Amino acid sequence: MFNINEIDEDLKKYADNLKIFDFYRLIDINKFKVYDYHDKELIDTETNCYDIWKKGTPCKNCSSRNACKNNSEIIKLEYLNGKIYLINSEPITINGKVMVIEFIKDITNNLLVSDKTQNNNLDISDLIEQMNELVLYDSLTGLFNRRSFDQEINRYIIKYDKEIKSLFLAVFDIDCLKDINDTYGHVIGDNAIKYISDAIKEVLSSEKIKSFRIGGDEFYTIFIDFKDIEVNDYLEKLNNYIENIDTEFKLSVSVGYSEYNSEMSINKLIEIADKNMYKMKNIKKSLK
Missing domain, CATH: 3.30.70.270 (Reverse transcriptase/Diguanylate cyclase domain)
Structure with missing residues (x-):
């Protein structure tokens, strides 16, 4: 993830309000590769977008692919090392190449979650995993959708x-x-x-x-x-x-x-x- 303060001028137009985000990334959705971008040049970081989440494989709920497919903004949550991150994915075209820009915010101290059945003793990582899994299954049959x-x-x-x-x-x-x-x-x-x-x-x-x-x-x-x-x-x-x-x-x-x-x-x-x-x-x- 790249610090939002270091974002290139050409990329700023893709975010409504950069101040609310902490990080950003550019993703090649065909190869799951992360790129940096400065002075109108794409720089291959030789890392996969899913490496940061320590999953070893592309995310089942890949927000970047969904954003590109639907040509619209997609938002999801991820959990890493005790912190909760909000990821906002938006399709963009850079140097004629269709990619996705992810804006990322650490919302660990800003998110309130209540579960009456658990008396608020909720494992947030499990909750996020459940939320991300739900969008992948067909509700009638239980098969993938x-x-x-x-x-x-x-x-x-x-x-x-x-x-x-x-x-x-x-x-x-x-x-x-x-x-x-x-x-x-x-x-x-x-x-x-x-x-x-x-x-x-x-x-x-x-x-x-x-x-x-x-x-x-x-x-x-x-x-x-x-x-x-x-x-x-x-x-x-x-x-x-x-x-x-x-x-x-x-x-x-x-x-x-x-x-x-x-x-x-x-x-x-x-x-x-x-x-x-x-x-x-x-x-x-x-x-x-």
Whole structure:
């Protein structure tokens, strides 16, 4: 972190009130690298943005990535060595390069937190961890959400060909969920979504498999360092498991997947998996 008093004149325009902050940093959101900036020159500090928080890996709740993706200010809290920091992340363009500037404030002595259930004896580090985790999970299913997927897939792509050798994305869609909603109501439709998410948790259980509810009846799963045949076996097991769930309605999913390569964009990875999923869905319709 750089002292706010040393900020370059060209960067001052990005903060409404520099006096309220203690530090600032410039982040390359594609590489998680920290840069200094003086006299119109970007200087690579050869440090990762997450190093300061001693996590050893990019933050799950990366405010810089979210700020850049949404093209808006994002605020979060972090805890380090007994101190609480407020981080305000804003997207900027420096020398034609899209980056994020983080303004940081030590708010340890300015933050009041009350928890009636704990009689105010609250571990603030746990509270911040809980707050940061909440934004990453889907409230209905307990799976990771779309925001979490966006962060995780970027993190794995950065590691691709260095720490990981293969990366697959599977896309799931519940068959005929509209019919279930129309026949039984949306509460039962939500139960169908929960059945699928529970099946995903049960069958796709591995440290190298990450599953997400993207929205509605759509789910994504990332497979790290698996062979094509292994991914296919997992998905067949999931299909069989779901089709044997005992419910008052027929429950099944259509699945498609794709393998990442270094010349592929994330959107292309999703597009191929999505097309393969719809091929399966159309085959099922033709067999009825």
